[in-house]
């Protein structure tokens with residue numbers, strides 16, 4: 653049975669790599685094949701899940717559930733996601749972490765492009781980010797069966813939104829969008845403090861200014877878009893991490 657599944661996914665994978673992004677979009681579909689090599693299509697109905705060393709079971713699943721987590725840099729998205737994972741069993745996928753991992757991957761042809769964007773607070777083309785996210789979702793589902801995801805720090809601009817909508821929206825159930833609201837001053841202080849030990853090339857005053865400009869000029873419109881769809885759950889992120897999490901808990905507690 654495993655080999656049947658393996659053969660099936662391999663052939664579907666070739667199809668996926670060939671057709672997943674329109675070659676005309678920015679004329680780079682071939683470029684992204686390296687990332688997509690391991691991306692398998694998300695299941696629409698069911699997936700086989702390994703449960704224990706002595707056997708497997710078929711788990712009938714709906715579409716993977718997705719919560720987007722948005723907010724300015726340093727608003728505490730990652731901190732809260734860790735708590736949500738522990739309490740509610742989601743898998744946390746940080747788009748920024750995935751991009752940093754791809755940047756650091758030996759042989760990545762996108763490393764320089766990703767770093768240039770990160771340092772300047774600009775947004776990486778969606779083809780890269782979306783492929784990394786889809787890949788991570790598929791790997792998680794296959795490895796653990798967990799199909800509930802916190803997608804942290806994505807979508808951040810119109811390009812992200814369009815790319816996700818055309819490629820992924822039909823394959824997932826969008827639960828809601830968690831929006832952490834926090835002032836620029838407070839967020840900047842947090843990131844500068846984090847910068848003392850994070851090693852991040854963008855936790856400095858110059859990059860932070862640019863990241864905030866991108867947030868205001870590009871990401872706020874995406875949050876507004878989801879507000880119009882009544883999907884946004886807004887949280888005051890200026891309090892302590894535990895106090896913020898009290899609010900977060902009420903939101904996840906309301907979910908079925």
Ligand SMILES: Nc1ncnc2c1ncn2[C@@H]1O[C@H](COP(=O)(O)OP(=O)(O)OP(=O)(O)O)[C@@H](O)[C@H]1O
Nearest residue numbers: 724725726727728729730731842843846891892893
């Ligand atoms: N509620 C809070 N109060 C004070 N400090 C916080 C709070 N939440 C997080 N922090 C700290 O602020 C810094 C940024 O937090 P975190 O990494 O969770 O933010 P983020 O929104 O994921 O940031 P980015 O988008 O830049 O990755 C971290 O050093 C974290 O420990």
Ligand SMILES: O=c1ccn([C@@H]2O[C@H](COP(=O)(O)O)[C@@H](O)[C@H]2O)c(=O)[nH]1
Nearest residue numbers: 747748769770773774775776781805806
């Ligand atoms: O979807 C995304 C997410 C992130 N980026 C780039 O990465 C940095 C850092 O992101 P964090 O969420 O703060 O870890 C961000 O400023 C962007 O340059 C991206 O391009 N697309």
